[in-house]
Amino acid sequence: MPRKWFALFLTLFSLVATSSLAHAWNHTEHRVIASFASRQFDEPTKHRIVEVFRKHPAYADPWSNRETNGSDEVLNLLWNTSVFPDDARREPWHKFNRPKAHHVNYCILADQGNKVEPPGRGENILNPYLAHVCQVEDPRPPKEAKALHLSWILHQAGDIHQPLYAGARFSKALPEGDRGGNGVHFPNPRARGDRENNLHAYWDDPPGADRSPAAVAGLAEQTTKEHQTANLAAELGNRYSRVRTEESV
DSSP states (O other): OOHHHHHHHHHHHHTTSSGGGOOOOSHHHHHHHHHHHHTTOOHHHHHHHHHHHTTSTTTTTTGGGOTTOOSOHHHHHHHHHHHHHHHTTSTTSGGGOOGGGGOOOEEEEGGGTSEEEOOOSSOOSHHHHHHHHHHHHOSOSOHHHHHHHHHHHHHHHHHTTSGGGSEEEEOSSOTTOOTTTTTOBOOOTTOSSGGGOBHHHHHHOTTOSOOSHHHHHHHHHHHHHHSOGGGHHHHHHHHHHHHHHHHHO
16 A cells, blocks of 8 residues: 555544444444544644545535535544545445445344354445545555545444444344334433434434534544543553454464
8 A cells, every 4th residue: 555545545544443442323423433533643644634525525525615614624534534424325425325335234143142243245434435445555545535435434433333233133022133222212311302212323323413523522622532542552562462362372
């Protein structure tokens, strides 16, 4: 991977690679996650971010005039790109929509002692994520394409830490699975509509839905204080060591 792309990708991924940093996954929290990345960039990297994301197909509209933008162009670009895969669920961006690329459903078999089975065949968050990384590594795609791939990398690295994007629970009561908690209904105190009275929506929304620059900045500041960046490298190193140890057993 060229150095400039490696640095950008590594920062985006590593800053959301621990579940302790990713509390929820509505637009507010995706913007908070993007704020973590912004805090780590030096000026040359910020210049490259602007250069790349100005080529994104959504840059002129809605990114440039979005009411939730603040005064920092780099932060605005990261905020907007982090939620673009969700924006693509609707027109005019639906051609970029990949609904199965937001989750991976490992099968939890409740009636067999919560035995975990691998996900079924087909697209899930894991295989397109790797494909996006490969495209970022490749020097040939134009900046517009790289901007789209980086949108997905940042978004998916957040999505994968939503527990209900990672599994589906099967039981006698739910023989077809709980659809990542969407099939488990209850009076959700955070719901803003009847369709959100389910377990998946409850997990999506702990920080609320305030997308304003001030609210996002406050959440990012609070989370950064609670989870110091200086501890991140050691935590990632420890996790990597544990995985390597388990693989060798």
